[in-house]
Amino acid sequence: MVGVNSPCGQFQSLRAPISVMTLRIGIDLGGTKTEIIALDARGAVLERRREPTPSGDYAAAVALIARMVKRAEVQVGQRGTVGVATPGSLSPATGLLRNSNSVAFNGKPLKQDLERALGREVRLANDANCFALSEARDGAARGAPTVFGVILGTGVGGGIVIDGRVLEGVNAIGGEWGHNPMPWPQDDERPGPPCYCGKRGCIETFLSGPGLALDHAARYGETLSAEEVVERAAVGDAAAQNTLARYEARLARALATAINVIDPDVIVLGGGLSNVERLYAGVPRLWRQWIFSDVVRTRLARNAHGDSSGVRGAAYL
Numbered sequence: 501m502v503g504v505n506s507p508c509g510q511f512q513s514l515r516a517p518i519s520v521m522t523l524r525i526g527i528d529l530g531g532t533k534t535e536i537i538a539l540d541a542r543g544a545v546l547e548r549r550r551e552p553t554p555s556g557d558y559a560a561a562v563a564l565i566a567r568m569v570k571r572a573e574v575q576v577g578q579r580g581t582v583g584v585a586t587p588g589s590l591s592p593a594t595g596l597l598r599n600s601n602s603v604a605f606n607g608k609p610l611k612q613d614l615e616r617a618l619g620r621e622v623r624l625a626n627d628a629n630c631f632a633l634s635e636a637r638d639g640a641a642r643g644a645p646t647v648f649g650v651i652l653g654t655g656v657g658g659g660i661v662i663d664g665r666v667l668e669g670v671n672a673i674g675g676e677w678g679h680n681p682m683p684w685p686q687d688d689e690r691p692g693p694p695c696y697c698g699k700r701g702c703i704e705t706f707l708s709g710p711g712l713a714l715d716h717a718a719r720y721g722e723t724l725s726a727e728e729v730v731e732r733a734a735v736g737d738a739a740a741q742n743t744l745a746r747y748e749a750r751l752a753r754a755l756a757t758a759i760n761v762i763d764p765d766v767i768v769l770g771g772g773l774s775n776v777e778r779l780y781a782g783v784p785r786l787w788r789q790w791i792f793s794d795v796v797r798t799r800l801a802r803n804a805h806g807d808s809s810g811v812r813g814a815a816y817l
């Protein structure tokens with residue numbers, strides 16, 4: 501096994517033996533920001549910091565992570581274990597990163613380079629898997645048998661946790677939902693926007709932050725960020741509200757297919773767009789029509805750990 505992902509699902513077995521280093525450091529290497537968190541043995545936050553991700557520059561991203569870890573350790577006065585949540589995953593065949601929406605990082609030996617920069621073992625796992633596990637353990641889906649965690653951010657990812665364990669999958673792509681096509685597409689959604697993965701009309705091209713911004717620009721000729729669309733909708737801007745209504749309907753369709761396959765107790769949303777309040781009432785109202793069941797007991801929940809859920813999961817690697 502060459503450099504396969506350290507599966508989030510094996511946290512439990514890794515927890516007990518680590519007694520020498522009680523400091524746990526987690527990094528969330530996001531498309532736009534990189535976050536670090538340092539937790540003590542009881543899970544209390546000792547240090548937290550965010551920096552912009554140098555997303556087009558792999559070497560700079562590795563250097564940034566190394567710098568952030570060293571600074572956190574100086575602050576806390578202790579050396580720690582390091583876990584990194586990243587978009588995409590390490591290929592089970594090559595050990596190189598693949599499937600990352602930060603495409604400059606694909607094909608790179610991220611695990612080895614970080615280990616060299618930090619002089620210790622570094623555990624890497626998919627960010628959505630870390631997010632789902634963190635929320636299933638002590639977050640919004642605590643105690644639920646089957647959890648689907650979804651990140652709606654710069655990219656769109658998913659992770660499945662069953663009875664407290666991540667469903668990693670034989671190809672290490674368990675829960676990867678964002679690169680399926682948008683289901684029940686309307687005529688103006690075909691063939692859909694081009695995706696970095698080489699296909700068109702992927703769920704991610706509609707439901708990521710940049711996807712929402714592109715949809716708004718295409719419809720209204722107004723170039724706004726996803727955050728700006730959300731802000732304008734909140735103060736009554738009709739165009740922005742329409743864009744969010746389209747987003748909500750698409751999310752309902754896309755999650756309905758996940759429910760039809762996984763049938764989870766809880767779906768937890770993370771990423772910047774999980775802060776859109778209207779989704780939590782609107783999406784379950786809309787998804788019923790697409791779900792192959794007379795009852796729908798699946799709960800749609802906002803994450804409990806905010807934007808920091810993925811980084812918490814990483815710390816426990």
Ligand SMILES: [Zn+2]
Pocket residue numbers: 678679695696697698699702704
């Ligand atoms: Zn795609």
